[in-house]
Amino acid sequence: MIGWGWIAAYTLLLYATIPFARTWLNFLRNMLGASFSFWVNVSLALVGVILLAFFWISQTLNRKQWIALIAIGLAVCLFMSEMGIPEERIHLLEYAGLGYLLVWAFRSRYQNILLYHRALGLVLLIGIGDEVIQGALPNRIFDLRDILFNTLGGTAGIMVAASTFPSTEVLDRVEG
Template sequence: MDISILAGYVGLIYSTLTITPKLYDGLKDILGPSFEITMNAFIAGIALLLFAFFYRPTKRKSIMAHLGALAVVSIFTLLLVYLTPSISEKEHLLEYAFLGYLALRVFRNAPSRDLAYLYVALTILIVGYLDEFIQKFLPNRAYELRDVVINILSGFLGLVLIMLGKEF
């Protein structure tokens, strides 16, 4: 995969920072009191589809791979249900898990597997931090260290799930 796809995705993340609050406000007006439950169901559905796409259990996988995938999904569920009260934070979980996938695809031809993982980790760290740093300067957003942690954790959880589910 070409790095321009990764750069485009990062650009999409950053370019929607000012739009998403307005989008969510519009959806709240349309959906009314059912906004939260509708969006939670939508995000849960997307998460399940991504899990089904990225993690394909086979008989050749060890029990540890299956337990690892279960642990990652459990942590994602905990984050989605209890630790991310706003819809935009829940959306970031999926957004950064997908970032981990794209970065892994871009850097998988690195000279070594360890170097590829290092590049992916650095990508997740930098993009996750800059996402929040940019928000510090936007009128309708705010910098929160908690969100930096959620962004980075989401990226790493997505990466781990992909590593467990597919051959690299």
């Protein structure tokens, strides 16, 4: 079970990288040139392949869970392909991880749909906190679109968690 210490550490890592992320991304963009977006896509695809391999090796998913996982992955890929700015794609991945971890943490307390609502609410609050910090920095700006992307990424992570965990009330209702 994922503890709240892991959630705090993950959130602090997200927040701690804010002052340096733009500089780091600009360095990579200058180094990679026109292929920067390509390498962001390759990196994100690699993360997806590693996750699929993890679920495949663990052999914990049934057919319906695999279908749900692949459908979510395809929807995320389609959405990401429409995003013009590579950094926005990274937001989705960061907050998908957070959403997934939050469902794990809330599962120890809730066994119904309330756990997903709480996870989504906390993703939203952490995403707002992310943007407030960015708004306070001289080289960054507060952007409502980023809050939307953070929340969409968190939602994708929550959906992956809902589709890959052993039966819950939500999955039982969908299947039954």
